[in-house]
Amino acid sequence: MKKKIWWIIGTSFIVIISVAFIFFSNTITANIPSKSSYAPTFKDWTIHFSKKMNPDTFTSETVTVKNNNNEQVDVSFKWNEDNTVLTLQAPNDGYNIDHTYMITVSAEVETVAGSQLDNTFTHSFTAVARIPNIKDNEQLMTLLNERMEQRKEMTVQQNDSSTEESSSGDAAMDTASSGEKASTTNVQVDGIDEGDIIKTDGEFVYFARESDVVITNANKDNSNVLSTISQESFRPAELYLHKDKLIMIGHKSEPIREQQSAKSGSVERFPLHRMQTSVLIYDVSDKNNPKEVREISFEGSLTASRLMDGHMYLIANQHPPYRILEEESIDTDVRPFVKDTAVSNEVKPLDYDSMYFFPESEDENFLLLGSIDLDNMDKKISMESYLGASNQMYMSKENIYIAVNKYNYQEKDENDAGESTTDIAIARPPANTEINQFKIDSGKITYNASTVVNGTLINQFAMDERNKTFRVATTKGDMWNEKEPSTNNLYTFDLQMNPIGKLEGLAKDERIYSVRFMEEVAYMVTFKQVDPLFVIDLKNPEKPAVLGKLKIPGFSNYLHPLDDNHVIGFGQNTKLVETKDEREPRVRINGLKISVFDVADPTNPKEEFSEIIGQGHSYTELNHNHNALYKHPEDNIFGFPATLFETKTVHKGDATYEEQSLVYEGAFLYNITPENGINVKDTITHQQKMEQMQHPKWESEIKRMVSVGNTLYTFSLSQMKVYDMSEEYVTQTVELPELKERY
Secondary structure (H helix, E strand, O other), X not given: OHHHHHHHHXXXXXXXXXXXXXXXXXXOOEEOOOOOOEEEOOOOEEEEEOOOEOHHHOOOOOXXXXXXXXXXXXXXXXXXXXXXXXXXXXXXXXXXXXXXXXXXXXXXXXXXXXXXXXXXXXXXXXXXXXXXXXXXXXXXXXXXXXXXXXXXXXXXXXXXXXXXXXXXXXXXXXXXXXXXXXXXXXXXXXXXXXXXXXXXXXXXXXXXXXXXXXXXXXXXXXXOEEEEEEOOOEEEEEEEEEOOEEEEEEEEOXXXXXXXXXXXXXXXXXXXXXXXXXXXEEEOOOOOOOEEEXXXXXXXXXXXXXXXXXXXXXXXXXXXXXXXXOOOOOOOXXXXXXXXXXXXXXXXXXXXXXXXEOXXXXXXXXXXXXXXXXXXXXXXXXXXXXXXXXXXXXXXXXXXXXXXXXXXXXXXXXHHOOOOOOXXXXXXXXXXXXXXXXXXXXXXEEEEEEEEEEOEOOOHHXXXXXXXXXXXXXXXXXXXXXXXXXXXXXXXEOOOOOEEEEEEEEOOOOEEEEEEEOOOEEEEEEXXXXXXXXXXXXXXXXXXXXXXXXXXXXXXXXXXXXXXXXXXXXXXXXXXXXXXXXXXXXXXXXXXXXXXXXXXXXOOOEEEEEEEEOEEEEEOHHHOOHHHOEEOOOOOEEEEEEEEEEEEXXXXXXXXXXXXXXXXXXXXXXXXXXXXXXXXXXXXXOOOOHHHOOOOOHHHOOXXXXXXXXXXXXXXXXXXXXXXXXXXXEEEEEEXXXXXXXX
């Protein structure tokens, strides 16, 4: 009897599901993906239908756009190939700013089979300026709630799209008061400083550890620790020097405003804690007694910073408190809050006059752009917010470029056009990149123009501006997707972000690992199984063209110019391993690699010299952070920290695998010249008894090195070592204060 009951229940369930499927599969719906209540004046609206429609039934009577006086606006229709997407093209003169319009699609429109739309579709929107101000809290909440709903739809199916950071930079030069030249941070653009965990002015060194900053003198073998700067809730991430000021940028865990909680019983899907960035400015004229003179803290996580001509530029993202927003009973100000002790200890939200939104964006984050005049310490930080986001940042002498991933939203798979049973937008990996350009002038930041490019950027070095031309390199697609294989592209624009030229379709099935733009040429490294180095001619920005390419094992994570005819590639060595169950050999990392490329003949680039360091998963921070590269200010001496392993093949029964063991951790110094190639100068370590270790001690891992004259200073969390580069030996070891961990 029980079996019969269960059989009846199961059969009924199947029938109900079948009926529901038939019902929903026959529904005919219309939807505007990522629709917004605000739109630019020349917005073209795309309406997606769940079935193939009959365009003959779409007329000026069944599809209308009316203003708030109920007057019909003249729009034109444009269909896609299978008649599932209708684009309503804006009027020739655009929509009127601050006027409200209603889009209506009558239920009388029909599919190709003659069925009508289930319900009349409507959408109301207000036309706004290109980059409008956020007027008040009501408008802000409307925008956030709309975009949060879109985010929920987006996460129905979200595939991660990750990229490995890679980069290269030019080492700037500084001169100490003693007359000896000091090394400085390896940067992308000469004259524009970047934050790093170490800085030197040629007489003193400032080193940021996990919870403090150590100040030492750089007095050869008479060097010592002078002082330590530490705050209970502050963790430094970047340092800058400007005259007698030390600027520390990092994370401060103590909130600048009272934290609110969602009501009891609510579903907590996102963290409530607001990320917070703090800029602490110290007067270090007395190195033994540094004094804090200013604190600037704001809600948001730092994307990037730069320092040029006494003005510091900050780019950050702030995520609104989702859980609080979902509780209607909670009254909270979702604007980013800012504290600047130059004017007050009071914490205040950004003024609406300083808040804007990109009408075409679906992002619900706040993009924060700030500037600090370091030569006028009484002047308040200038900060603006845009409802958008930032993934990569590049800065030239005149402009800041913010790159934002644009996700590919679609209602259905293209292979199932017209057969979709849902109107939920699906998120794919980021397909394109929006680039927003902001002009800079003595600390003033002003939005200027935007564009969208096919594909995504590997890092900041994928962007460049020279000779009034903006250049950008991208990877489109996924190199492991056989149906839509990846390709690599290069685009050029004028400084109003109007397209000039393009080069598309390079290196099918591969992705970009590093890019380096020079005056009239670009070097691009792509990879899947071997490393193609492309040399691209940019003399005519209207017609970028490949001059030559070179394929070699391994890949370069970043490229660094050696001279006019040679480029250094730092990256990984690889080997191909045949496997029984796979059609193609597997690529396996096998140590670090340095290459010197001869590009004197750009049509025939050559790998003139190469050096393999270590085996297996040997690694260096340099492969994902160009600031880790040391360059002597006068000689062709390069250095970087690295951890090396060696491998051996093990056979156990039917299993064959590789084991790796630690060989060395420390700083590697190389003489690299076009004439003599790559030669090890020396190695320096802070580790002890490495032969007994499986992994290096974290507190003894070398993080950075700087030099003054021919004296090199290497830093780990526990020590500073002084190295005579002429005599090639360590002259002094200085123990750093014990690091106090704070959680």
